[in-house]
Amino acid sequence: MKMLQLLTGVVLATTLFVSGCKPKDSDIKANIETALKADPMMTSTMVDVNDGVATINGECKDDACKAMCEKTVAGVKGVKSVVNNCKVAAPVAAPAAAPASVTTMLDDATKQKVMDGLKDIKGVTVEFEGEKAVLSGEVTKVDRMKIMQMMASAKVQTDVSKLMDKK
Amino acid sequence: MALQTKYAELLQAANTLGVAGLAVAEKDNTLHISGTAKSTADYDNLWALYNKIDPNMASGDLMMNIDVKAEAGARLKVTTDSTNLNIRSQPSTEASVVGKAAHNEIVTLVEKTDDSWWKIRTTNGEEGYAYAQYLSPE
Incomplete structure (x- = not known):
């Protein structure tokens, strides 16, 4: 019986001793990495643990991501405190929208603008075919430039194959 | 992308001149460019370049909807x-x-x-x- 009591005591003491021991830094690190991997936004972050102090390095998408990362790390067992050195990535400039002329329709108001613009330019006539303005006649180089600029301002596709140079 | 190659010099110039809100898209064999040039001189330069790349602007494959920066009171x-x-x-x-x-x-x-x-x-x-x-x- 005495032997059994002694053994029990040893087992109990060992259990108490082991569970009372603080987790190893390497185990904490492994646990943190597992926690972070669960979130695909945080894959570019790295963590080092030293005496229970977790230091986060790497890059986060934004401030919210950085705060979330810190919270996740702080929640891992054994982490005493967190040093958040995570850098927030520079915002990626949104690509400019496509030029408006891509989707412009040749409506009556636009046709009127074209007529208004061509009114003062001699020797040119316009017909509208589908979504295009077909120009014909003879114009000077200066007037041709004006016409093209005006058509571009009105966002109208132009067919100038019948527009000749004035001799 | 063929048209962006054809007008590469023009697109480069628009970038260099700092055309604001520069947008470029290719659709149905037409290259669409829009943005706001800083000055009338820049605007004229871009149009001259267009006329050089596509003599007489005859191909009808470019829609250059560029305006010139001007605020109220200009x-x-x-x-x-x-x-x-x-x-x-x-x-x-x-x-x-x-x-x-x-x-x-x-x-x-x-x-x-x-x-x-x-x-x-x-x-x-x-x-x-x-x-x-x-x-x-x-």
């Missing part, structure tokens, strides 16, 4: 050939003429009503709409 030069520029009560040539601005006269921009018509004011205080094609920001 000085605009009347760039008609030699005639007076009509100032109208509404943005249409159907509307009545309420004033005239002389060739090379400087007027003030009140608002960019749309791409084709701008509201302007002359030094005499005449106010109304004029065709934007004949107005160049100073």
Whole structure:
């Protein structure tokens, strides 16, 4: 019986001793990495643990991501405190929208603008075919430039194959 | 992408000149470019380049919807050939003429009503709409 009591005591003491021991830094690190991997936004972050102090390095998408990362790390067992050195990535400039002329329709108001613009330019006539303005006649180089600029301002596709140079 | 290659020099120039809000898209064999040039000189340079790359701008494969930066109150030069520029009560040539601005006269921009018509004011205080094609920001 005495032997059994002694053994029990040893087992109990060992259990108490082991569970009372603080987790190893390497185990904490492994646990943190597992926690972070669960979130695909945080894959570019790295963590080092030293005496229970977790230091986060790497890059986060934004401030919210950085705060979330810190919270996740702080929640891992054994982490005493967190040093958040995570850098927030520079915002990626949104690509400019496509030029408006891509989707412009040749409506009556636009046709009127074209007529208004061509009114003062001699020797040119316009017909509208589908979504295009077909120009014909003879114009000077200066007037041709004006016409093209005006058509571009009105966002109208132009067919100038019948527009000749004035001799 | 073929058209972006054809007009590469033009796109490069637009970037170099700092055209604001530069947008480029290719659709149905037409290259669409839009943005706001810093000055009339930049605008003229870009159009000259277009005319150089595509002689006489004959291919009809480029829609260069570039305007020139001009805020309300900007000085605009009347760039008609030699005639007076009509100032109208509404943005249409159907509307009545309420004033005239002389060739090379400087007027003030009140608002960019749309791409084709701008509201302007002359030094005499005449106010109304004029065709934007004949107005160049100073």
